[in-house]
Amino acid sequence: MTISHKAPLRRLATGVATLVAASLLLVATPAVASADELDHGSTATCKARIVDELSDGTLIGHLRRIVVTPPTTMFSMFTFNPQPVSWRFVVEKAYRYWEGNPWKVIYKSPLQNRMASFTQPADFRTQSFLVPVPDPQESTTYRVEVRMMWWSFDQQLVLKRVRYLLPYMREVVDGQPTGAGVMPCYYSRPYYL
Secondary structure, eight states: OOOOOHHHHHHHHHHHHHHHHHHHHHHTOTHHHHTTSSSTTOOEEEEEEEEEEOTTSOEEEEEEEEEEOOOSOOOOSSSSSOEEEEEEEEEEEEESGGGTOOOEEEEEOOOEEEEEOSSSOOOOOOEEEEOOSSOSSSSEEEEEEEEEEEEOTTSSSEEEEEEEEOSOEEEEETTEEEEEEESSEEEOSSEEO
């Protein structure tokens, strides 16, 4: 009986060739660099509603909704083939975070899956989070983290993940932008506008 060592060597050579080809594709893509920008095109807007006015003219409102636009820089990592990509956002909440209290994840948006090409980013939809009103605790603060994933062609393996806190959130009161930039979204009962 003769034992052949060619089959294991052939499998090893095939595996090495596959890894080399995959690494060359990843190294040769300039789109990966653009995916490391600060906000990736995402924005968050804190929407409040005026519920009362004090005698001194101070408006009291409730934070109602946080709206998050999707990343606009999710291109395929590969030059010739479209690639599956995904995104979601996470809302974190803290009670008096300035006192060192921990942030807790209270909401994860549905994962949106799309195909992106090397020249055309994925076409995602805006998503939002309905803030519980009134919040049971005073001095509650919200912030938003965006999570992005680039998948293998068969969608079985995540090739790259990017997670980041949005550095800036817009404020809109009764449908009108206030021009104020907030980070994080602050809710105090009452919420003074």
